[in-house]
Amino acid sequence: MVSINYAFREISCKIVYYGPGLSGKTTNLIYIHKKAPPQTKGELISLATDADRTLYFDFLPIDIGPVQGFATKFQLYTVPGQVYYNATRKLVLRGVDGLVFVADSQAAKLEENIESMNNLIENLEEYGYVLEELPMIIQYNKRDLEEVSSLEELEKCLNPRGLPYFEAVAVKGIGVFDTLKAISKLVLEKARGKSEPEGEKELISVSAESKSSVMPSAEKEELEKKPYAPAREAIPEAPLGKDSFEEVERDLEQPEKTYRVEEKLEKAREREREKEEQAKETVRLQKEKEEELIKARLKEQEEKARKEKEGAERKKLFLERLEREMAEVERQKKALELEKIKEAEELKKKEQAALIEKMKKMEEEKKTLIQSQSEIEKETVEAERVSKETVPEGPVQTVKADETGLPFQSKIIISPMLKQKKTKPAKGGFLWRWIQKIAGPNLDPKDRR
Amino acid sequence: MDTKNSRSEFGSKRQEVKLQDDSLIIHEEEIEKIDRALIKLIKGAEAKCALLVDKDGHLITRQGFTHSLDTTALAALLAGSFASTREIARLVGEPEFSVLFHQGKRDHIHISLVGERSILVAIFDDRTTIGMVRLYAKECGEELATILGQAHKSKKKSEPAIDSGFAASAEDRLNDIFRD
Numbered sequence: 310m311v312s313i314n315y316a317f318r319e320i321s322c323k324i325v326y327y328g329p330g331l332s333g334k335t336t337n338l339i340y341i342h343k344k345a346p347p348q349t350k351g352e353l354i355s356l357a358t359d360a361d362r363t364l365y366f367d368f369l370p371i372d373i374g375p376v377q378g379f380a381t382k383f384q385l386y387t388v389p390g391q392v393y394y395n396a397t398r399k400l401v402l403r404g405v406d407g408l409v410f411v412a413d414s415q416a417a418k419l420e421e422n423i424e425s426m427n428n429l430i431e432n433l434e435e436y437g438y439v440l441e442e443l444p445m446i447i448q449y450n451k452r453d454l455e456e457v458s459s460l461e462e463l464e465k466c467l468n469p470r471g472l473p474y475f476e477a478v479a480v481k482g483i484g485v486f487d488t489l490k491a492i493s494k495l496v497l498e499k500a501r502g503k504s505e506p507e508g509e510k511e512l513i514s515v516s517a518e519s520k521s522s523v524m525p526s527a528e529k530e531e532l533e534k535k536p537y538a539p540a541r542e543a544i545p546e547a548p549l550g551k552d553s554f555e556e557v558e559r560d561l562e563q564p565e566k567t568y569r570v571e572e573k574l575e576k577a578r579e580r581e582r583e584k585e586e587q588a589k590e591t592v593r594l595q596k597e598k599e600e601e602l603i604k605a606r607l608k609e610q611e612e613k614a615r616k617e618k619e620g621a622e623r624k625k626l627f628l629e630r631l632e633r634e635m636a637e638v639e640r641q642k643k644a645l646e647l648e649k650i651k652e653a654e655e656l657k658k659k660e661q662a663a664l665i666e667k668m669k670k671m672e673e674e675k676k677t678l679i680q681s682q683s684e685i686e687k688e689t690v691e692a693e694r695v696s697k698e699t700v701p702e703g704p705v706q707t708v709k710a711d712e713t714g715l716p717f718q719s720k721i722i723i724s725p726m727l728k729q730k731k732t733k734p735a736k737g738g739f740l741w742r743w744i745q746k747i748a749g750p751n752l753d754p755k756d757r758r
Numbered sequence: 759m760d761t762k763n764s765r766s767e768f769g770s771k772r773q774e775v776k777l778q779d780d781s782l783i784i785h786e787e788e789i790e791k792i793d794r795a796l797i798k799l800i801k802g803a804e805a806k807c808a809l810l811v812d813k814d815g816h817l818i819t820r821q822g823f824t825h826s827l828d829t830t831a832l833a834a835l836l837a838g839s840f841a842s843t844r845e846i847a848r849l850v851g852e853p854e855f856s857v858l859f860h861q862g863k864r865d866h867i868h869i870s871l872v873g874e875r876s877i878l879v880a881i882f883d884d885r886t887t888i889g890m891v892r893l894y895a896k897e898c899g900e901e902l903a904t905i906l907g908q909a910h911k912s913k914k915k916s917e918p919a920i921d922s923g924f925a926a927s928a929e930d931r932l933n934d935i936f937r938d
Contacts, residue, residue, distance in 0.1 A: 310815070311782075312783075312812060312814070312818075313783045313784070313787075314784050314816075314818065314819075316784060316786045316790075344936075349935055351831060352828060365842070368815075368835070376924060376927045376928045376931055377923070381928055396845055397842065400838065403814055422871070482938060486936035490929070490933065493929075493932055494925055497928050500924075625802070734927025
């Protein structure tokens, strides 16, 4: 928006040089700074990186001096062209009054130009500007290089609206001032256009209020000579020789009006075309997106299948290994069992052997016992015989003790081996019956002798 | 008709109305009021100078010792700085950092937001303190916000603008100045 300061009698406009990286925006400003008369220019401020690439913006104030009593100032800004500086690029666009799109004419850079133009439209939209309503000039820079795109091609790609354009070689200064002059005029024209509904007479009274009441006659004459005409569409010049201000105004109005109508029609057509293109573009983008989605899905599925396959294989391998391990464990188990059985058998055998030995021992003991008994019997028989010989009458009352000191009878009863033996019915002769009588029923018949 | 259509086409009417039709036009009486407020700030806080800058980088007015300063460039850079800070704020989830402070060896700068679209800048040195500047800047900012708000309203009634011949006059001057 144009800033009008009545206190300082100042009009200040912001012009932004836009375009892709390395297209020559800063070069434009440097040339202007170098060649402009010293009283008009301020300091060129460049917020650039070490490699001289614009980081935030370049700023050059231009003061063209008083016009109708107002100091008219232009603030020239450039944006950083590199794609990834969009955040700062957008900030520079804030409050813009006029745009210069600096395009790189090299054939290889065409794509970048288009991208930058789209980025410009996007950024303006975010601020709520409409590109069609902003004064704009296109500068085809670097025309001196080889392998440049033809003007027709550039126009087709970058300038479907038929904006005024200039060919330029910014390093040599060709076309730089033309561009600046054209955009300055457009911006001031727009500032005027804005106040049109208020009526021009009122405007004069306003300027009267602000102490620049009478327009100098020299400036009136200037009006006759040069009405605004964009570079492409030539408007018939206002006829010379009019002496009254009103007449000049009327004459000026006519071509302007026709031009405006045509321009509007052109704009409308343009907009429709753009709309269609946009629609096509969106359809194409959608298709691309869908395709991408499908591709992504297919990929995902493949990946899934592959993973599943891998998983299955791994599972299979794992199962096999598990089985193998299980079999191994089983075998070990069996072996262990077998061993156990063997051990048990051995143990049994040993036990049996032990038992047998024990039995053998017992038998031996029995034998010894029997032997000892038979000896005792013999002794008793001997003793009886002796006693018969010595004491012929009366039963013997005394019980003789053996070597152990125990009563004879009791010893016989204790002996387990003897107990087990079945007592046979008493047989034999008199002596045997007698012995039986003394020894009791447990006496072994074998011992009868 | 034409413009209406194109506006609704892009669906950003709201913002556009705010920015597009909002030419900054300042009249003498407003500037006087603003200047008075700025002088109050400078005297109260013992600051060196004070500037009121439009968010787009245009200087509105200035008071105090500004002769040695390139105020045009200063305004543009301060606005740029504030714009980038605002963007930083947005990235960290703040609506806006309303106060900025740059500390130097001798001189310091206090920047604060005034209303919707202006920035109040106070430059001061070690004769005073940041606290004082903050206090007075806040007071001054509130005052300026009301002045600018009123100016914005009154502007709607009688919109003054530049003359129809202005562009043509300027063109000749441009042709004079910018000759290859």
